[in-house]
Amino acid sequence: MANILVLNSGSSSLKFALFGVKAACTEKPVVSQAQALSPQLRGQFSGLGTERCAVFIEGMAQAHTPPPAEAHDHQAAMISLLTWLEQQSLLDNxxxxxxRVVHGGTHFKQSTDLDERTVKLLEALTSLAPLHQPYSLAPIKVLQARLPAMRQIACFDTAFHTHQPLEARQFALPYAMYDRGFQRYGFHGLSYDFISRCLPSVIPDFEPESKVLVAHLGNGASLCAIQAGQSVASTMGFTALEGLPMGTRSGAIDAGLVLHLIAQEGMTADDVSTLLYKESGLLGLSGISSDMRTLLRSDKSRAEQAVAHYCYRITREIGSLSAALGGVDHLVFTAGIGEHAAPVRERVVAQCSWLGMRLDPSANQANQTCISAPDSNVGVWVIPTDEEAVIAADCLALL
Structure with missing residues (x-):
């Protein structure tokens, strides 16, 4: 059986998954991947560069010792993974x-093969996604050196949003700047793509023209408005910093405040970048943690206020995206917080009662798929995302 390896690289982690190709496939729907792709294993290096580095593997038919957990960066983790795959005879086929590549800029609007030229184009986008792009590129470069003949394919978080209407992608800047790439790109596109493709198989009697809001709530967080499988609008923009507050990222902020910090407070651009990307969000608001689980367990007032602000911002953006869609039929929660934090879902749905949303409390506590009450005007759902499955399906389509 031929295999496809999928890599999803974060700032301190490297997720990997191996899919067996069972049959040829000329189309991209994830819902039909069960016939074409067979998940073989999944795993993750976590805590890269820290003393807490760990590795786990799941899904293998028999127990195997995982790769060593001494990887100090993404390159080392990738080399360790390749060595382990070779030892298990999993590189043969x-x-x-x-x-997963976070930013595709204006060059890449769909999954594409990687070569020296495309890698250089992606390197040039590093300043737009400093927490992600370098880590996406690190495994690519290791593979180019270790397995130069191996076909590598990039799948972009920005690609799903490229067909948004012009007015949704523009900033109110001189138009020539839009042509130079100063525009809203949107992110988390692989996650939204997966959810969009899954909707017909998850929601009974799902209508293709349904107006759907998807809340991807994790350490990074955003919302996307989707209709007929297309992104209509999203909360993230030029970078993955805009929109909702996140684990350590500020989300939307007045550009004038940034100017003030530089001009009046004497901060450098690097200082402001560190503040907005690494010291803000839930961590900055609470002064306790960037982890929603920790904040929900805490009895500190600042933890409660951070959660309240987070849910308030989600609710405001739901109102904005509902206007962009002209209504909403379904709200889907996904990613770590969206899939597991019942108190966050409860707050958000309660604050959206003006839309006719009603929650089934017991279904919400049990993290069931449908968590809306029978009398709710809006279907509310919890659907686990699977970015690796989308990447595998897109690779198969290209192959």
Whole structure:
């Protein structure tokens, strides 16, 4: 059986998954991937560069010792993974490696093969996604050196949003700047793509023209308005900093405040970048943690206020995206917080009662798929996302 390796690289983690190709497939729907792709294993290096570095593997038919957990960065983790895959004879039938790449800029509007030219184009986008792009590129470069003949494919978080209407993508800046790439790109597109493709198989009697809001709530967080499988609007913009407050990122902030910090407070651009990307969000608001689980367990008032602000901002953006859609039929929660934090979902739905949303409390506490009450005008759902499955399906389509 031919295999496809999928890599999803974060700032301190490297997720990997191996899919077996069971049959040829000329289309992209994830819902039909069960016939074409067979998940073989999944795993993750976490805590890269820290003393807490760990590795786990799940899904293998028999127990195997995982790769060593001494990886100090993404390159070392990738080398360790390749060595381990070779020891398990899992490289023998590898036909492609698919990568999650956060920013595709204006050049890449769909999944694409990687070569020296495309890698250089992606490197040039690093300043737009400093927490993600370098880590996406690190495994690519290791593979180019270790397995130069291996086919590598990049799948982009920005690609799903490229067909938004012009007015949704523009900033109110001189138009020539839009042509130079100063525009709203949106992110978390692989997650939204997966949810969009799954909706017909998850929601009974789902209508293709339904107006759907998806809340991808994790350490990074955003919302997306989707209709007919297309992104209509999203909360993230030029970078993955805009929109909702996140674990350590500020989310939307007045550009004038940034100017003030530089001009009046004497902060450098690097200082402001560190503040907005690494010291803000839930961590900055609470002064306790960037982890929603920790904040929900805490009895500190600042933890409660951070959660309240987070849910308030989600609710405001739901109102904005509902206007962009002209209504809303379904709200989907996904990603770590969206899938597991019942108190966050409860607050958000309660604050959206003006839309006719009603929650089934017991279903919400049990993290069931449908958590809306029978009398709710809006379907409310919890659907686990699977970015790796989308990457594998797109690689198969290209192959």
């Amino acid at each position: 590898l036909v492609a490696v698919g990568h």
